[in-house]
Amino acid sequence: MTRERFEALVDQALDDIPDELAALIRNVVVLVEDEPPADDPDLLGLYDGVALTDRDGSYAGQLPDRIFIFRNPLQEMCESEEELVDEVRITVVHEVAHHFGIDDDRLHDLGYA
Numbered sequence: 001m002t003r004e005r006f007e008a009l010v011d012q013a014l015d016d017i018p019d020e021l022a023a024l025i026r027n028v029v030v031l032v033e034d035e036p037p038a039d040d041p042d043l044l045g046l047y048d049g050v051a052l053t054d055r056d057g058s059y060a061g062q063l064p065d066r067i068f069i070f071r072n073p074l075q076e077m078c079e080s081e082e083e084l085v086d087e088v089r090i091t092v093v094h095e096v097a098h099h100f101g102i103d104d105d106r107l108h109d110l111g112y113a
Contacts, residue, residue, distance in 0.1 A: 001081065006071050007039040009085055013092035021100075026052070028099055029064045036070040044077075045069050051054075053101030066097040086108050 014022075028049065036043035047063020059080055069091055079083040097107055 001075060003032070003034075003071065006075070006088075009088045009093060010069050012085075013089040014096075017090065017093070017096060020095075023095065024052070025096065027062065027064045028080060029112055030067045030069065032069050032071055034071050036068075036073060042073060044087070044097040047095045047098035050054055051099060051101035052061060065094075065099060067099070069095070076091065 010030065014030060017025075035041075036046070046068040047065070048068065050059060050062070069088065074084060074087055074091065078087055094107055102110075
């Protein structure tokens, strides 16, 4: 799959987030990278920032939080485009959930881990 098509899948996953939740996402940029960090090569996505639940009055003026979606591991784990669409959606929702302060245990309970 081309990078442009993959990025379109990420955009679609973001567009599918309910408007009520999307309106609460603040100071976040979503980036597609080909590879995850070398120390965690199986990583599919990563939230790098301060969750909304951890922000206080001193948070103002900070650089945007970052959500990384790693293209190659996602493509390698999927056998079809349909499966890739689902995995990208799950990964995007998983990382956005971290922005809202939802941890991996709760995401697992919800089926997103």
